[in-house]
Amino acid sequence: IKRIALLTSGGDAPGMNAAIRAIVRTGIYNNLEVVGIKNGFSGLLKKDFVEMKSNSVSKIISRGGTILKSARCKEFKLKETREKAFANLREMGIDALIVNGGDGSFRGADLLSKEFGFPVIGIPCTIDNDIYGTDFTIGFDTAINTVIEAVDKIRDTAESHNIIFFVEVMGRDSGFIALYTSIASGAEATLLPEVKTDIKQICSYMEQERRANKTSGIIIVAEGDKEGGATEIARKVKEQLPEYETRVTILGHIQRGGNPSCKDRVLASILGHGAVTALLEGKQGVMVGMAHNRTVYTPLEETYLKHDQIDHNWIEVSKIISL
Numbered sequence: 001i002k003r004i005a006l007l008t009s010g011g012d013a014p015g016m017n018a019a020i021r022a023i024v025r026t027g028i029y030n031n032l033e034v035v036g037i038k039n040g041f042s043g044l045l046k047k048d049f050v051e052m053k054s055n056s057v058s059k060i061i062s063r064g065g066t067i068l069k070s071a072r073c074k075e076f077k078l079k080e081t082r083e084k085a086f087a088n089l090r091e092m093g094i095d096a097l098i099v100n101g102g103d104g105s106f107r108g109a110d111l112l113s114k115e116f117g118f119p120v121i122g123i124p125c126t127i128d129n130d131i132y133g134t135d136f137t138i139g140f141d142t143a144i145n146t147v148i149e150a151v152d153k154i155r156d157t158a159e160s161h162n163i164i165f166f167v168e169v170m171g172r173d174s175g176f177i178a179l180y181t182s183i184a185s186g187a188e189a190t191l192l193p194e195v196k197t198d199i200k201q202i203c204s205y206m207e208q209e210r211r212a213n214k215t216s217g218i219i220i221v222a223e224g225d226k227e228g229g230a231t232e233i234a235r236k237v238k239e240q241l242p243e244y245e246t247r248v249t250i251l252g253h254i255q256r257g258g259n260p261s262c263k264d265r266v267l268a269s270i271l272g273h274g275a276v277t278a279l280l281e282g283k284q285g286v287m288v289g290m291a292h293n294r295t296v297y298t299p300l301e302e303t304y305l306k307h308d309q310i311d312h313n314w315i316e317v318s319k320i321i322s323l
């Protein structure tokens with residue numbers, strides 16, 4: 001291979017820029033030409049390409065978001081769209097593609113690889129940490145640090161005013177952000193999509209806390225909790241316990257932004273480098289991940305068909321140590 005392309009797709013994640021930088025510099029080090037594709041798969045269709053040089057990626061390691069921009073591209077689910085994408089890659093003389101994104105992006109990447117035998121490598125970038133084949137995804141560490149910083153601040157008001165705060169964090173299908181931040185901030189309860197939420201149980205827990213003279217608290221709610229988000233849960237609790245002072249804070253998109261943490265920069269740098277070396281070694285149709293501090297490769301299809309599960313013991317630990 002002589003010429004490789006890269007794109008960022010799906011939800012942005014802090015550390016994507018560090019991955020872009022590592023890919024470009026590793027490519028150049030190995031005498032490859034590197035092409036950046038803007039706006040994910042939709043840029044691939046519109047031939048929105050830029051030649052990447054070493055200085056194209058100067059001073060971006062510390063920046064959140066993605067300099068290549070990201071976009072959703074619904075039509076990529078259609079075969080004729082992917083045929084167009086493949087034709088564009090060929091026309092631009094591109095020999096391989098690196099896709100930085102989440103499981104949705106990997107579905108598209110996998111189809112491109114299987115349908116046309118085109119070399120594609122995935123790099124896991126999502127704050128949700130819900131991708132099989134890597135211990136952590138790029139962006140997760142930064143996001144959880146943003147959350148605990150916010151929760152620490154909310155706790156000051158909770159304690160000063162004897163309020164129970166329901167703090168909603170991201171995680172539509174996965175409770176990793178909620179579980180980690182709950183343990184780290186000493187939250188009184190954690191509600192996750194993976195565990196059935198029992199409103200009665202939360203209420204009796206709150207009453208028990210009050211009897212122990214604990215009148216404030218933080219309850220972390222993953223947005224994908226099956227009983228509803230924080231607003232809905234707070235409403236249901238208030239119905240049962242009208243005398244309790246409750247508030248809702250939805251952290252929202254602050255969780256996706258910000259300068260990547262040291263861990264995310266290192267992970268992104270190692271995986272970016274690992275993606276390019278994988279292509280040089282002839283690997284394709286795989287995602288590069290990190291497991292037990294080693295670079296590992298997993299077939300793209302496994303990354304979205306299998307699922308990393310949260311450790312249910314951790315929920316118990318979280319309860320025990322916040323009593």
Ligand code: ADP
Nearest residue numbers: 010011072073076077101102103104105107108
């Ligand atoms: P993420 O990669 O963060 O999970 P999305 O699920 O939005 O984000 O997916 C990003 C893009 O990947 C979509 O806009 C689409 O272009 C492509 N994609 C997602 N699912 C598929 C699929 N089943 N087949 C083909 N392409 C897909």
